[in-house]
Amino acid sequence: MVGGRREVLSLYKALLRESRKFSAYNYREYALQRIRDGFREGKLLIGEEQQRQLQRARESLEIIKRQVVIGNLYAHPELVIEK
Template identity: 75%
Template sequence: MASGRREILNLYKAMLRESQKFTSYNYREYALQRIRDSFREGKTLSGEEVQEKLKVARDSLQIIKRQVVIGQLYSSPNLVIEK
């Protein structure tokens, strides 16, 4: 269980780190909030459900990485809130 817990924590941190790379404030905040909410919901899961959610989270991490690259290719000016 300890290695499973460590894997979950590492995945959570990796997703948060990667989401910080979004250049758009709105995308960044949305991703961070979704990650936090999803992992909070996952606290009540056990067994097979945890493994399914881990697979979804790994896939989501790959999606976030791709979206960050796309966002960097097509950047937009900063919002007033970001200045």
């Protein structure tokens, strides 16, 4: 079964793990909140709509990975809130 519980949980954890690598506090917190909200809303989906959302999450993971690399090239100093 594509989109089984194990796969969804693995994707969720991978998204959270990659998002925590953002060097910029605002990007990091925004991404983490969007991921949590998206998966919370998505747990009620079934069938084809669930598959579309899972594919979108996989694509988002790839985007986040690229953005983390780019963001780390232009890292900013830590904000006061991060200390």
